[in-house]
Amino acid sequence: MVAVLLAACSRPEPAAEPVRAVRTTVVGAGVAVGLNEFSGEVRARVESRLGFRVGGKIVRRLVELGQPVRAGQVLAQLDAQDLRLGQDSARAGLVAAQANYDQSVADLKRFRELRSQGFISAAELERRETGLKAAEASLLQARAQSSVQGNQTSYANLEASAAGVITGVDAEAGQVVGPGTPVVRLAHDGPRDVVFSVPEDRATWVRALIGKPGALSIKPWGRTQSLPGTVREVTAAVDPVTRTFTVKADMGKADLTLGQTVAVQVEAERATGAIRIPLTALIEKSGQSSVWVLDSSAMTVRLQPVTVGNIGADTVVVSSGLKSGEEVVTAGVHVLSPGQHVRRYVVASAAVASSASSGAHHAGAQGSAR
Structure with a gap:
């Protein structure tokens, strides 16, 4: 009875650690790219950011986001009333300057005749010649001002500088913009x-x-x-x-x-001499990248620190820590411990095929014996 009691009080033996199935691969050195x-x-x-050369209020935007446009097509318009008034004023100034110049030419012609007859002095004639030059300069200035004002009026239309696609809209109708403020973005064809x-x-x-x-x-x-x-x-x-x-x-x-x-x-x-392994084979232990190396004779695993090089989408290059021909675990790395016994994972279909082949061979042997 004492022996029975002692046996009942003793601790049960721990269950044997299961032999885990792991996927493995044999590594080889080569040129890793x-x-x-x-x-x-x-x-x-x-891609251009297009804006008006003059300031004003936008009255219309004629294009939408993603719309293809051709070179010279009108994209937006400003209120051009003030610009047209400025153009009319410049034209009137040009007409006045032209009349003043024509009068100065006629006066100089008459004063030259008077000078040839001795009725006026040479100084008076020089003064009239100087007046003609001033009138000519004023005419040129008025002509240039009229051209500039005409250009300003045409700038009320924002035109596409090239064929392309509208990729952005930065201003809307009713908005007051200054010269150069981006209104639309144009991606050029090409x-x-x-x-x-x-x-x-x-x-x-x-x-x-x-x-x-x-x-x-x-x-x-x-x-x-x-x-x-x-x-x-x-x-x-x-x-x-x-x-x-x-x-x-x-x-x-x-x-x-x-x-x-x-x-x-x-x-x-x-990288010459580098070894490429699946990314799933890596495991981080104490801040160090490592892999499990399989000892095929004892069927146990050991943790091997490695130096990682270039990392791809599903593979990684190991620059040091592994040797060509070693067998590393590629699946199940997070449930292993040093010295743990493992077995190689066998695909179920392959195992069934192997068993069927063995069964057929055994049946054939029995038939031969009969």
């Missing part, structure tokens, strides 16, 4: 650019790609085919808010829609 991907936007090579931003540490690397055809791979969202692009321009100064450099890539006459979002892929530096 990383891809850096950025989000970009399609813009026109030339070549298209893809504009994107890169971090400060990538600016020098991207700047080295300027002028190299096909250095970029540009994939519009919603499409499966990528288009080649060429870096055309990299801003000289960093943006003070985002701390990034703006890059413009030439797309030529590619069939892209203004404002369309694209994914820009740029090939990173080639």
Whole structure:
């Protein structure tokens, strides 16, 4: 009875730790080519903010956002009443200056005849010649003023400087604007650019790609085919808010829609001897990137710190910490512990096929024995 009581009071033996199934892959060294991907936007090579050359009140806006326009088309109009009055005043001044000039020419002709007959002095004749020059200068001034005022009147119509598409509207009818105030934005027809931003540490690397055809791979969202692009321009100064450099890539006459979002892929530096593994194989332990390495003889795992290089969409380049031929765990990394026993994951369909094959072989052997 004492033995039975002692056995009942003893602690039960802990349950054996389950052998977890993990996915693995054998790594190999090679030349790793990383891809850096950025989000970009399609813009026109030339985009103008158009405004009136004179100030006034807008009475009509004749275009809408997204509307295609032709060169010379009227986009908006100002109240031109004051401008027309100014033009009439300039024309009247021109008529007066022309009459004064004609009178001065006639007077000088008569005074020259009087001088030849000795009725007036040479000084009086010189004074009349000077008056004619002043009248001529006044005529030229009035003529120029009339031309300027005529131009001012024509500036009441805001015209498209080139064919393109209206991409922005900054003023409405009834608004009083000053000279040069933007009213509409016009994206000119022609070549298209893809504009994107890169971090400060990538600016020098991207700047080295300027002028190299096909250095970029540009994939519009919603499409499966990528288009080649060429870096055309990299801003000289960093943006003070985002701390990034703006890059413009030439797309030529590619069939892209203004404002369309694209994914820009740029090939990173080639790393010789680097090892590429799935991103799911990485695990962070105490601020250190690590992977689980499988010991195939004991079927246990150990934690191996690694140095991470370029990170792609679903893979990562390991620059140090792994050797070619090692087997790393690629799935189930967050539930493992050092020295834990594991088994390789086998796809269910493959296991069933293997069992069926073994069963058929066993049945065949029995038939032969009979």
